[in-house]
Amino acid sequence: MAATIASPADALAFVARFDTFLLDCDGVIWLGNTLVPGVADTLAWLRSLGKRILFVTNNSTKSRADYLRKFTTLGLQASVDEIFGSSYAAAYYIAHQLDFPKDKRVYVCGMSGICDELASEGIAYCGAHEDTDHITDMAHLGDIKTDPSIGAVLFGFDININYTKLARAFTYVHANPGCHFLATNSDLTFPAGGTVYPGTGALLAALSAPLGREPTVLGKPHQPMLDVIVNKYHLDRSRTCMIGDRLDTDIEFGKRGGLSTLLVMTGVTTQKELASSAIVPDFAIDSLGSLGTKYGPGSQ
Template sequence: MDFSEIKGVILDMDGVLWRGDYPLLDLPDFFSRLKSLGLQVVLATNNSTRSVPQYLEKLNGFEVVLGPENIVTSSMAAASYLSQKYPSGAPVYVIGEIGLKDTLREWGFYYSEAEKDVVAVVAGLDRNLNYHILTRGVQLIYHGAEFIGTNPDRTFPSPSGLTPGTGALLAFIQAATGRDPIVMGKPEPYLFQLSLQRMGLPSSQVLVVGDRLDTDILGAQRIGCKSVLVLSGVTTPQEIAVPNPAQPHSIVPDFILNNVEELPGLISNADEI
């Protein structure tokens, strides 16, 4: 592959850059090498609960200084999607945490529960979820509001064990309304499309790096980006070692690395060949 085409990278965070609070590589060195290769960088996450300042603070804790332009979340993809229909904002009903609520507000979307007003129900992980919150969302969708989900993840790891994710919450609303959500996060295209737009690059000039076949790599294939699977997260070498004849259309990354720290080498060495 001709890596001289590559002008930008979209990086997943958890399982690629860190696991929880532990960095998986020398992060300051990694980002300075990407910079010296002249690559644009976007960190793209399905997580809708954290705000951009929270991510920048986390990166700062690892001695990495990036700007808000380097972060794209599924909350931002939802706000961007909505602003194409309602450029000057609109009333929405939000099920979610601060990352989603703040982002929608910044883009001009304000909270409402009124049937006559609400144009969309935007649902993301909400650990303060209760029956009343869900019921209002269901009733608003019943009355015609659009149903938007931030991400499809059905579980996520937490210190207390595996924990229900946005996908479980969406399944509740789906069952009660009979309606499918428009989902913003990977493997759907919206999050990556916003990342490309942010860099001002076509998909042919961007590499997607992640640790999950069914979100990162599948999502990359869908928007036409080359993909790099790293084995530092949830995917084991065994899962990708042998093509599965029962799944002829299984998801295959363009490159596989043990750790994302090999990425600058891959790109610069290939340039020299």
């Protein structure tokens, strides 16, 4: 059973255990474009104690620069180096751990966040917005040919997904020897507008099923993302806590990686789901905002 943080003593003891906090964004820091009440105070308190804060999100539609603008708009302190999205995790993985050949390109099923982060790591890419005009005549399917310059297919959330993109991605992975098959995340749903919609994992199934092959997934809860974060920032896993609102991504991510975990109840997980889940966080709290305002210095 998760230990509930429900008093100032609980909050102080919890914070003292860790040097670094990895924070999910959607459902933890904000809901859509609305800041969760009290979060600004909590983050300021953690920073005043010298704690390291890293923002870790599976959302691949935005680059780190995009996220920084959102943090600034919401009045939150952050820097690009503190933001670690699945798009950047994928770009960093390709550039530093995959030993990707300089003469190869990445075919992208995704949006501008992925393209921006690939460019930031000097990785050549194609696809994405280039293939928004989809094939409408079966006779033209033969126009899609294998391309030996494609060394990897990177799949992320794409609101403009179409058959052309799926057919090209399938062709490159299926026909190009050694072509890497990568995905930013495998979330089946994502929250928006007070409900949920099909996520990257739902779209990805249209590609992985006919290929009969699962991609290397860089986002939570898969470990390549955490390995990249630990290696880049030289983190002590025993002094690091993952804070999130989803049991099957955030909390599972932390538990697989040997981190402590804190579940907040401002996102997608309900009390009923928490009580019945086989995935059990180490700690639980009603809101990240409560850590600094209800139980932290703001409560005094």
